[in-house]
Amino acid sequence: MEEKDVPARRAYDASGRRAAAEQRRLHVAEVAARLFAEHGWNGTTLALVAEEAGVSVELLTKTFGSKAGLFMAAFRTLGFGHRGGLQSAFADLRLADEPDLDARLDRFVEFVTATVVRMGPLVWVLGHGAEQDPVLRELVRGAHQGHAVMCAEVVHLLAAGEAAPDAVDEVYLLTRSETYLTLAQHRGWTPERYAAWLRRSLRTAIDGPPAGR
Template sequence: MTARRYDTTRRQAAAQERRTRVAEVAAALFAERGWVGTTVAAVAAEAGVSTELVTKAFDGKPGLFMAAFRQASFGGSTDLPGVFAELRLEDEPDLDVRLDRLVDFACASLVPMAPLVPVMTAGAEHDADLRRLVRAAELGHAETAREVVRLLAPGPVGDDVVDEVYVLTLAETYLAFVQQRGWSTERYAAWLRRSLRAVLDSG
């Protein structure tokens, strides 16, 4: 019985390692080749697994892309609120320290995520399943924006503040500054901190 439980645990760990490997490979290929140029078969070949395994494990190309997106930005977690909760902002009494943690978290997520954002936009135009997954991700981002306001606003705020935080922390906003305007990540981080502080303080 003990050996059987051990073997099951080992198989589960090996399966998770394969999933992580496939997601990492997929993130690199999607960033390099785009939505149309990246196939499930190509990801499987690069990762050294079967196409059938990838299709079954990720429920097709849309699910594979979202797994790659999460792997690049949140270490593979499907629980953005849970990842955000790990910042333990509620345990920190200093609002400025909370804001610093948030900005560091945003930048750490956005830098690896950014190359996949245009791929996601292009893919959503072609695939209804990906559009649904993107919509779910947008709703998750909105929930996180509400949590940011709850944890960082020094007092009551107006209805627009959540939407402003939502836009400030979008990957598309990061890309506009860094890719289109040539900002460094450090310059973007300083801007984000100033902008969030201004919005949250304005109420």
């Protein structure tokens, strides 16, 4: 019996479904960021986010795991957009590929300033939530550890010579959202003034004070 040609079965392409799921996840995180900023930790429920985002509560728990997971996704999305968390956003700067030390510093200062300004509306919510929710508290502890790792890499990339002894800890303090908010809310600083101060302070923190001081 003569065999007939059978059309090859087209391989299933899941890329479109993954892209749609990622877009939906980003949309939900953006909606959650707005609601957490408006209503705080206690006033923002999974049901409220689901209703505003046009999804089910079941999808929220499946995607984010818990209210704490949803908040951290919202927090990262507010600060870094589609780039994910701090580590991936920092890697996107590609500081190691920039040969000029001052240009590296400028790029990092711009990154930090933009991030802390965007994250500002949720910083107070983060503190309140971490006091009440042990899951969020653990997630925040992990985020702090990731921030410290980034600061160590920054010191390595921005040091003109041997870094000052406390460089990593000082860079950590300088680049916290709370530091920006203290200056902005209590002292009326603009993002531009913060950026100029941050640049000067980072250089001193990493390399130490100029000789003779």
